[in-house]
Amino acid sequence: MTTTITAPGLAQRLKTETAEQHARMHRLMEQARPFASRENYARFVAAQYLFQRDVVHLFADPAVKAAVPDLDQRGRDDASLADLADLGASAPQGSIASEGVAMPEALGWLYVSEGSTLGAAFLFKEAQEQLGLTAEFGARNLAAYPEGRANAWRRFVAALDNEHLDPAVHDAVITGASAAYDRFGVLLEEHFELA
Numbered sequence: 342m343t344t345t346i347t348a349p350g351l352a353q354r355l356k357t358e359t360a361e362q363h364a365r366m367h368r369l370m371e372q373a374r375p376f377a378s379r380e381n382y383a384r385f386v387a388a389q390y391l392f393q394r395d396v397v398h399l400f401a402d403p404a405v406k407a408a409v410p411d412l413d414q415r416g417r418d419d420a421s422l423a424d425l426a427d428l429g430a431s432a433p434q435g436s437i438a439s440e441g442v443a444m445p446e447a448l449g450w451l452y453v454s455e456g457s458t459l460g461a462a463f464l465f466k467e468a469q470e471q472l473g474l475t476a477e478f479g480a481r482n483l484a485a486y487p488e489g490r491a492n493a494w495r496r497f498v499a500a501l502d503n504e505h506l507d508p509a510v511h512d513a514v515i516t517g518a519s520a521a522y523d524r525f526g527v528l529l530e531e532h533f534e535l536a
């Protein structure tokens with residue numbers, strides 16, 4: 342019997358190699374308590390808006406579009422902005438943190454944003470139950486894509502594991518994901534004034 346050992350694909354590597362950063366997001370969210378009040382939640386949405394703006398900024402790059410063909414169905418910057426308006430909060434200002442980021446790092450930024458739609462299912466539930474928000478008012482940024490979270494995620498993972506993406510660039514995608522997690526971490530720290 343022959344055993345073939347295949348190297349883990351990009352999606353698997355991203356999950357494994359950024360697991361600690363994901364765990365850090367949980368810790369920051371626990372400290373931040375975004376569902377303690379609508380006022381606190383608005384701070385979360387402000388952070389989400391700035392992060393989504395960084396991510397959507399990358400959509401204009403033709404190389405990113407080629408890697409993820411359904412980009413027009415992704416991104417939650419507009420949803421976050423509408424949520425801020427619902428909550429009576431103004432849109433935060435600030436420069437784009439992903440300026441100059443291109444493929445393959447850009448794909449790592451998209452990974453963090455798209456992956457966060459999975460965890461958002463839990464956050465959406467809390468926003469509904471604790472704050473009375475909905476997919477049409479205040480919690481659009483946490484709602485599922487029209488086709489459902491699982492379907493949108495499955496197609497994104499297929500884009501990550503596309504055979505046309507040269508394995509030589511996988512490390513750079515992971516570097517991009519790491520930078521995106523760092524950015525969200527900084528935004529949470531700033532907006533919730535965490536130490």
Ligand code: HEM
Binds near residue numbers: 371454461525
């Ligand atoms: C307390 C807040 C959070 C909770 C409870 C949470 C929960 C989860 C859960 C349960 C999954 C796995 C879903 C599945 O496999 O079906 C997941 C995946 C993921 N989450 Fe979170 N999450 C949170 C915050 C975040 C934040 C703030 C980010 C990034 C800004 C993030 C990024 C991701 C990514 C990238 C994945 C995909 C992991 C993979 O399968 O490769 N999460 N999250």
